[in-house]
Amino acid sequence: MAFLTVNGLTSRYDSSKGPVYAVEDVDFTLEDGESIGIAGESACGKSTLGLSIIRMLAGGKTQGKIHFDENSILDVDENTFEKTFRWKKISMVFQGAMNSLDPVFTINDQFLEILKQHNFDGDSKQVIADAMNSVNLDVNVLKKYPHELSGGMKQRVVIAMALLLKPKFVIADEPTTALDVLIQAQIINLLKSLKKSGMSFMLITHDLAVLSEIADKIGIMYGGQIVEFGSSQEIYKNPKHPYTQGLLQSIPTLKGNKPTYIKGIPPSLLDAPTQCRFIDRCPLAVEKCKQLPPKFKTKTGYVQCWLYEDK
Numbered sequence: 065m066a067f068l069t070v071n072g073l074t075s076r077y078d079s080s081k082g083p084v085y086a087v088e089d090v091d092f093t094l095e096d097g098e099s100i101g102i103a104g105e106s107a108c109g110k111s112t113l114g115l116s117i118i119r120m121l122a123g124g125k126t127q128g129k130i131h132f133d134e135n136s137i138l139d140v141d142e143n144t145f146e147k148t149f150r151w152k153k154i155s156m157v158f159q160g161a162m163n164s165l166d167p168v169f170t171i172n173d174q175f176l177e178i179l180k181q182h183n184f185d186g187d188s189k190q191v192i193a194d195a196m197n198s199v200n201l202d203v204n205v206l207k208k209y210p211h212e213l214s215g216g217m218k219q220r221v222v223i224a225m226a227l228l229l230k231p232k233f234v235i236a237d238e239p240t241t242a243l244d245v246l247i248q249a250q251i252i253n254l255l256k257s258l259k260k261s262g263m264s265f266m267l268i269t270h271d272l273a274v275l276s277e278i279a280d281k282i283g284i285m286y287g288g289q290i291v292e293f294g295s296s297q298e299i300y301k302n303p304k305h306p307y308t309q310g311l312l313q314s315i316p317t318l319k320g321n322k323p324t325y326i327k328g329i330p331p332s333l334l335d336a337p338t339q340c341r342f343i344d345r346c347p348l349a350v351e352k353c354k355q356l357p358p359k360f361k362t363k364t365g366y367v368q369c370w371l372y373e374d375k
């Protein structure tokens with residue numbers, strides 16, 4: 065059964081230059097226990113998508129439908145959302161969060177602050193210990209200040225903070241960026257074991273390679289749209305959108321062809337999408353691409369590209 069269904073999700077920011085079309089008409093579904101990876105270049109709207117789901121978009125407006133455990137969560141009032149969903153059922157590891165730990169408070173104090181903000185009235189010591197345990201950190205770390213921890217430990221701490229109230233769905237925005245490859249692997253393994261224990265993730269990254277181990281489904285974002293969505297297997301083995309193909313070809317491998325890169329730059333999100341967003345960089349663009357492609361059904365999802373109109 066699907067626990068998360070996103071339909072026509074659209075989020076726009078107001079800016080002095082006009083609206084920023086950061087997330088446009090996004091659809092996807094996750095079945096119980098499934099995790100999704102969202103990949104795409106910088107500024108394509110990945111964080112905005114995560115922030116829209118947890119309703120923490122600052123300076124922007126979200127439209128569309130999100131059903132979480134059969135609740136239409138964009139329609140509930142802020143009080144109910146805060147009381148019932150945010151952090152308790154859906155939480156987020158924010159991008160760069162490990163660098164925003166407060167330097168003047170111990171880790172324990174920072175955990176307590178989160179519990180206070182969410183009016184937690186249970187056994188604080190126990191839930192903090194459980195969260196530390198689930199990220200394989202010793203409780204002694206609680207006495208320390210952020211500067212006494214390594215990057216990998218700090219990242220575990222911020223993941224533990226997101227796990228504090230035992231949510232079902234955790235949005236992790238670039239949780240491995242800025243960590244060395246060994247620590248990256250540790251964090252991915254950690255997410256893998258949390259997934260095994262029943263948690264679902266939305267793993268946001270610009271690095272398609274890190275998704276292979278966590279994501280059951282993948283959404284490829286380009287210019288604010290999910291241009292291809294499907295099972296990880298289908299996306300890796302039989303990528304359809306020319307952008308997905310380009311992204312995959314840009315991953316270096318030990319054996320095989322030399323990686324290539326996608327020429328050109330992404331479109332400005334200040335322009336409303338009236339044609340295919342990828343048209344200027346696409347090696348396969350045709351006249352029809354001057355119209356905005358709809359979502360064409362694929363075996364496990366959809367692709368927003370005219371090449372698949374008759375297939």
Ligand SMILES: Nc1ncnc2c1ncn2[C@@H]1O[C@H](COP(=O)(O)OP(=O)(O)OP(=O)(O)O)[C@@H](O)[C@H]1O
Pocket residue numbers: 077078079084086104105106107108109110111112113122123124159270333
């Ligand atoms: N508060 C805001 N006000 C106006 N525009 C914003 C705001 N936040 C983000 N944007 C714009 O929205 C677009 C999408 O940004 P977003 O951070 O979601 O992209 P991203 O894919 O997560 O990027 P990155 O990988 O670099 O984190 C960008 O053009 C960004 O400049």
